[in-house]
Amino acid sequence: MGLGTKLAEGLLEMVYPTRCAGCDLPGGVLCDECRARIAFIEAATACSRCGAPFGWLICTECWDRELAFSQAVSVGTLEHPLSRAVTVYKDAGERRLAGTLAELLAQAVEPWRDWASVVTYVPATARARNRRGFDHAAEISATLASALVVPHATLLTRRRALDQRLLGRLERLSNAEGTFEAIASVQGDVLLVDDVLTTGATVQDAARALTEAGADEVRVVTVARAW
Numbered sequence: 001m002g003l004g005t006k007l008a009e010g011l012l013e014m015v016y017p018t019r020c021a022g023c024d025l026p027g028g029v030l031c032d033e034c035r036a037r038i039a040f041i042e043a044a045t046a047c048s049r050c051g052a053p054f055g056w057l058i059c060t061e062c063w064d065r066e067l068a069f070s071q072a073v074s075v076g077t078l079e080h081p082l083s084r085a086v087t088v089y090k091d092a093g094e095r096r097l098a099g100t101l102a103e104l105l106a107q108a109v110e111p112w113r114d115w116a117s118v119v120t121y122v123p124a125t126a127r128a129r130n131r132r133g134f135d136h137a138a139e140i141s142a143t144l145a146s147a148l149v150v151p152h153a154t155l156l157t158r159r160r161a162l163d164q165r166l167l168g169r170l171e172r173l174s175n176a177e178g179t180f181e182a183i184a185s186v187q188g189d190v191l192l193v194d195d196v197l198t199t200g201a202t203v204q205d206a207a208r209a210l211t212e213a214g215a216d217e218v219r220v221v222t223v224a225r226a227w
């Protein structure tokens, strides 16, 4: 970095100090205190299949569900300050948080080190991408992939949402089949990244599309979990 750039950054920092996404105090993008307050999901008590926080022995969330992915983990539950960090990153445009969020994801997938052949993400809707000017999950998954030293690829696209009213009954059925489709053939083990796991339906759909396109196994990692 040149002296001029450093100077400009220093001045900018004096006028608009970086604020913590959790507590708003000047300093880093997520201060140490807020980081310590994250409601982390402990692997020792979580469901080893769907990642539910207290499902280690019997998981009431997934025991009767067929899942298109083999395992899922999340950094923490969708609570403050993780929830605010996700919102500040996505909707307030604090893109420097991508590094912090990817670092938290890397810790969450530490037990899967060297497992993935490729890292991909759940693509945002075109509307959300246009509004924000970037694809939020793409950025954190690319950062995660480079931290893991695993190739990163865009493998999924959202099917164009057709207006249900204009379709016949059969067409309506197939239009409801899945939100995502693979844009390339997929090989090996795929690590699928998303920001928040809500009902699990989105990653379920995305994982199914990846498996149908040839993935051997799909595992999911999300920053937060609401389900």
Ligand SMILES: [Zn+2]
Binding pocket: 020, 021, 022, 023, 024, 025, 030, 031, 032, 033, 034, 035
């Ligand atoms: Zn803070």
Ligand SMILES: [Zn+2]
Binding pocket: 047, 048, 049, 050, 051, 052, 055, 059, 060, 061, 062, 063
């Ligand atoms: Zn479970």
